[in-house]
Amino acid sequence: MKPVRLGPVDLLLLGLIGVRTRPMRAVLSALGISIGIATMIVVVGIPASSRQALDNELSTLGTNLLRAEAMVDPLTQTLPPVPESAAAMTTRIGPVEMAGAVANTHSTVRRSDRIPATEDSGLTVLAAQSGLLPVIGAKLGSGTFLNQATGSFPAAVLGDKAATRLGITELRPGEPNPQVWIGDQWFVVVGILDAIPLAPDVERAVLVGWEAARTRLGFDGHPTVVFLRAQEAAIESVRSVLAATVYAENPAKIQISRPSDALAAKRITETTFSGLFLGLAGVALLVGGVGVANTMVISVLERKREIGLRRALGGNRRQVRGQFLAESVALCLLGGIAGTFLGVLGTAGYAVSRDWPPVIPATAVLSGVGAALLIGVLAGVYPAIRASRLTPTEALAAP
Known part of the structure; x- marks a missing residue:
């Protein structure tokens, strides 16, 4: 018999099994991704709001x-x-x-x-x-x-x-x-x-x-x-x-x-640390990606019996790879969505506190979600390959 093909929805549901059964671990693993994405959006959104406020102010003042x-x-x-x-x-x-x-x-x-x-x-x-x-x-x-x-x-x-x-x-x-x-x-x-x-x-x-x-x-x-x-x-x-x-x-x-040039220069100096914070956001994303990869490797070791049982019931290596890769992507994607929400909320709150119009660049939001997706793929490749290489007998014999 030919193995049953798993559609994208099936892979997603399989990937969410690990997230649902170990929610605290999932939250801690996705925390680094959330912090990195939130920082990235805040660092891009606050200067954009500041520039818009400056443009509005200068258009009024002349x-x-x-x-x-x-x-x-x-x-x-x-x-x-x-x-x-x-x-x-x-x-x-x-x-x-x-x-x-x-x-x-x-x-x-x-x-x-x-x-x-x-x-x-x-x-x-x-x-x-x-x-x-x-x-x-x-x-x-x-x-x-x-x-x-x-x-x-x-x-x-x-x-x-x-x-x-x-x-x-x-x-x-x-x-x-x-x-x-x-x-x-x-x-x-x-x-x-x-x-x-x-x-x-x-x-x-x-x-x-x-x-x-x-x-x-x-x-x-x-x-x-x-x-x-x-x-x-x-x-x-x-x-x-x-x-x-x-x-x-x-x-x-x-x-x-x-005077308007001096006002613009003053506002620019208020965002001179944007590059530094972007670097910190990158570090947070890197740490988050390593954390997710570590979580997935541990998940493979803990779930050897599950992998062996799936292989024994006819699941092939591609399906096992897809399951763990989908779990890694789902984990990072959830962290990215949470980080995007926090970043948008933080940017809007800061802008409102300074009487600025909240400006959230769509490119920043899309880049944040895209970065989370990419990190999920990169972090899940090795654990997914490692899981797919387990033979049914080796996996079922694991203590």
Whole structure:
């Protein structure tokens, strides 16, 4: 009689016998595969979510912002005297849509005049032009911004991080506005800004009016940073002439940067260890594969009588090889599916905790399952061949 052919479903059911009868061993064997696959998906998914969040953030904030900053002369340790009209001059460049400037007043700010001058807050006091907010994409969390009226009086607007450091995080309607001690006089806080990703230096600063800084803080009127928005298509052209426009006497003393590039670079540095974690995922997969192979070899030794009985009842070597190979593949595949689920869950949880859109690349999921399948085949080849080489008499005679 010809031996009965075993279909794929039959082989799968035979392969699951060892998994069902020894569940704890199966779980421990598949654990390494699960950890490796989960790590692989997390390492790929988190950077993908981060990039998507960055793309969404930049599309909202805009990538058409340029920053021209006056650099300190290394010999004289002084800033170049950038003209007060520098921001206005940049608007004469055709593609420029709006511009605004800030200047370091070199004043100190403290929460109270009772705090010693040697223990200032470490925050910068910037003179700001009234049209700065839309240029840098800033929004008010509470209060109002400096205008033509308040810009001449001792009024201040706090950046997001400056407000936290000073302990003034909101302005309550109907209550007196808090005050801060700038230089040697009180300034009333009239507004608090939300976070400004494209202008972190403004986040850490206390802003005062241009005229108030001139009359009350001894400000010389020379801007230190000029921000501008230009048409996206012409941003590089504007960048090439911006330094000469801001300070024609010596353009080399003006540093031009694009804040969105700095934000993107910062986000990239947060995922620099992705390669290391991928390596660790590979090690986990290797260890898991060795563990599965070891489990299958032990399974062959323990089930010699079963193999001998199957051979005696007409099962051929190919069927025995198929049974143990299917068991190895099923074991790794279950570990791969569990690892994929954990990886997707971990990536989604981390992305949600950071307010990022969860992005799970389909290639990562398919690669994880495919890797588990390949490891199952490689780990099961030797035990399957070893099992098929047992003769019925040798297997049935095993203790």
